[in-house]
Amino acid sequence: MRNITFxxxxxxxxxxxxxxxxxxxxxxxxIRWEYYCLRTDSGDWLCRLLVDILPSWANxxxxxxxxxxxxxxxxxNIVTKxxxxxxxxxxxxxxxxxxxxxxxxGKDLQxxxxxxxxxxxxxxxxxxxxDNACEHELTALTNxxxxxxxxxxxxxxxxxxxxxxxxxxxxxxxxxHALKVAYDCTPTPRLVVxxxxxxxxxxxxxxxxxxYDGVSSVIPVDYAIPxxxxxxxxxxxxxxxxLEDLEGKRQ
Numbered sequence: 001m002r003n004i005t006f007x008x009x010x011x012x013x014x015x016x017x018x019x020x021x022x023x024x025x026x027x028x029x030x031i032r033w034e035y036y037c038l039r040t041d042s043g044d045w046l047c048r049l050l051v052d053i054l055p056s057w058a059n060x061x062x063x064x065x066x067x068x069x070x071x072x073x074x075x076x077n078i079v080t081k082x083x084x085x086x087x088x089x090x091x092x093x094x095x096x097x098x099x100x101x102x103x104x105x106g107k108d109l110q111x112x113x114x115x116x117x118x119x120x121x122x123x124x125x126x127x128x129x130x131d132n133a134c135e136h137e138l139t140a141l142t143n144x145x146x147x148x149x150x151x152x153x154x155x156x157x158x159x160x161x162x163x164x165x166x167x168x169x170x171x172x173x174x175x176x177h178a179l180k181v182a183y184d185c186t187p188t189p190r191l192v193v194x195x196x197x198x199x200x201x202x203x204x205x206x207x208x209x210x211x212y213d214g215v216s217s218v219i220p221v222d223y224a225i226p227x228x229x230x231x232x233x234x235x236x237x238x239x240x241x242x243l244e245d246l247e248g249k250r251q
Contacts, residue, residue, distance in 0.1 A: 099145070105236055106151040112243035113152040116250075117163055121153050124162035124186065128179045128218075129172030129211060133229040134196040138166065140232045148236070159183075164191040167221075170198040170211040176218050183219045193242065194224045195235065203228060 113121045125138055141148045142155065156162050159182040171179060183192065194215040197203035202213035215221050223245075225238040 102146055105233075105240065106148065109148075109153065109236065109240050109243065110151040112240065112247060116243060116246055117152070119152050121164065122156045122162045123153060123164045123166055124156055124159045124182065126159075126165055126167045126179055126182050128167055128169040128175040128199070128215065129205075130169030130196070130198060134168040134199075137229050137232050137235060138168075138195070141235065146232055146236070153239075159186040162186050162190070164193060166193050166195050167215045167219075168195050168199050170202040170205040170208070170213060171215055171218050172211050176212055179215070179218055191223070191242070191246075192219060192221050193238075194221050196230060197226060197228045200224045200226060 113119060125135070127135060138155075140146060141153070159165065165182065165186055167179065169175070183190075192215070194200050198205060199215045202208070202211055205211045206213050212218055223238075223242050225235055227234055230238070
């Protein structure tokens with residue numbers, strides 16, 4: 001315990017020596033509390049920024065004050081984009097909490113799949129540069145609670161076996177070609193569904209040099225499921241709406 005206390009005292013001294021000359025005391029004390037008492041991620045990031053990164057940049061920079069680096073144009077643009085990005089959180093009321101509700105929704109899907117796809121809807125999921133949030137929700141569809149395979153929905157390993165492509169991510173430039181190949185390999189008639197805000201219009205990555213701002217910029221998109229990310233419930237309800245729309249078009 002004594003060694004741990006000494007370590008924190010040593011780090012505290014390092015932080016104090018490097019930051020008190022340009023930090024207001026209240027902010028300095030808050031960072032000290034965050035990092036050394038609560039051990040939160042924000043405190044860790046701030047401590048690394050103030051103790052290690054900014055002073056070293058200042059030594060080779062034109063700025064006498066390391067905090068001035070934060071207010072350069074590129075950093076201001078990043079902070080502004082973060083502050084103005086609209087949060088699109090799935091409302092709590094849309095999340096299914098009982099197996100009976102899952103069963104009812106699944107039975108409706110099963111009936112539509114039986115009429116439109118002879119009882120089995122094969123889906124190929126394509127990650128086109130996603131942050132894996134949508135993948136977590138799609139994976140949840142196969143767990144013991146949702147278990148969508150009992151309703152006739154199967155995730156397949158090859159687009160050659162798929163009726164539908166579920167595409168996530170804003171489509172990074174490294175994944176654009178792979179997405180086109182997957183689309184071309186999917187037999188017709190095929191359905192393409194953009195899952196999540198990133199896949200619809202780029203989401204928080206919109207305007208980035210590294211992305212194409214959504215799936216529709218690379219391949220044709222038939223339907224979209226909004227959310228960041230959409231919950232398993234939202235995905236199931238959206239799939240039911242898609243099948244109902246298809247059924248209406250065929251009649």
